[in-house]
Amino acid sequence: METPWILREQQQRVVTLTLHRPDARNALSTACLEQLVYQLEQADSDADVGTVVIAGAARFFAAGADLRELQQQDVAATQLDHRPLLWQRLAQFSKPLLAAVNGYALGAGCELALACDITICGESARFGLPEITLGLIPGAGGTQRLIRSVGKSRAYQMVLTGEAIDARCALQAGLVSEVCVDALTLERTQQLAQRISQQAPLALRAAKQALKQAQETGLSQGLQMERQQFVTLAATEDRREGIAAFFEKRTPNYQGR
Numbered sequence: 001m002e003t004p005w006i007l008r009e010q011q012q013r014v015v016t017l018t019l020h021r022p023d024a025r026n027a028l029s030t031a032c033l034e035q036l037v038y039q040l041e042q043a044d045s046d047a048d049v050g051t052v053v054i055a056g057a058a059r060f061f062a063a064g065a066d067l068r069e070l071q072q073q074d075v076a077a078t079q080l081d082h083r084p085l086l087w088q089r090l091a092q093f094s095k096p097l098l099a100a101v102n103g104y105a106l107g108a109g110c111e112l113a114l115a116c117d118i119t120i121c122g123e124s125a126r127f128g129l130p131e132i133t134l135g136l137i138p139g140a141g142g143t144q145r146l147i148r149s150v151g152k153s154r155a156y157q158m159v160l161t162g163e164a165i166d167a168r169c170a171l172q173a174g175l176v177s178e179v180c181v182d183a184l185t186l187e188r189t190q191q192l193a194q195r196i197s198q199q200a201p202l203a204l205r206a207a208k209q210a211l212k213q214a215q216e217t218g219l220s221q222g223l224q225m226e227r228q229q230f231v232t233l234a235a236t237e238d239r240r241e242g243i244a245a246f247f248e249k250r251t252p253n254y255q256g257r
Helices: 030-044 067-071 075-080 083-093 106-114 132-134 142-150 151-162 168-171 182-197 202-218 219-233 239-247
Strands: 007-011 014-019 051-055 060-062 097-101 102-104 117-120 126-128 176-182
Touching: 007 030, 014 030, 014 182, 030 051, 051 182, 083 106, 097 106, 097 182, 102 106, 106 126, 106 182, 117 168, 117 182, 132 151, 142 151, 168 176, 168 239, 176 182, 182 219, 202 219, 202 239
Parallel strands: 014 051, 051 097, 060 102, 097 117, 102 126, 117 176
Antiparallel strands: 007 014
16 A cells, blocks of 8 residues: 555645655655645546645655665656656646645745645744755746746855755745744635635636636737636636626625536
């Protein structure tokens, strides 16, 4: 039987996926990443799931990739590694994806947080990309997503020194949106996820696609994508329901249509 490296819990329309490799500080081995991607793809196709939260442990969100696996890879094995495909599949998750980070989010753990749409962290959180200290560089989107999140100078400093930043610096730099007391990090993230999951599913998907476009393309292309999504939503029942509920002063009943 496959070891469950990912624990799944669902409350209403929010699924929480908890990294569970306590003996390895939640290092993202290939098997662990495969299980995470599988759970995300299951949630993506489940109409009863509105949002997903990824969480870790109290001291470690995820300590990085599994160095024992990397140690065994030569150039050929690295070229044939299917982990980049797993990260691509993770990035294709179409619903809102939140990270609840306590403790260390290093290497692949930091890259996982960067791949999420919203990151909430505890006061103990530390974010870093220490690959340079091992003769490596980030290989799961770290250089690309970090510089888009925190800006040029901070990204260069973090990547070239390998030094981690604390929760306060992460908030100032824009890597996270909120800092909580550690004991409340997961609860706060789940509360935010619940609020998001109450919105119209098609509008959430459209908003996420438009926001991703803003990160990946220029302004004119982003504006075009935004307008396309806006027009598409005009044909949905949820749009009519949302506006009707506003005027009737009631909670909208979205159906994802």
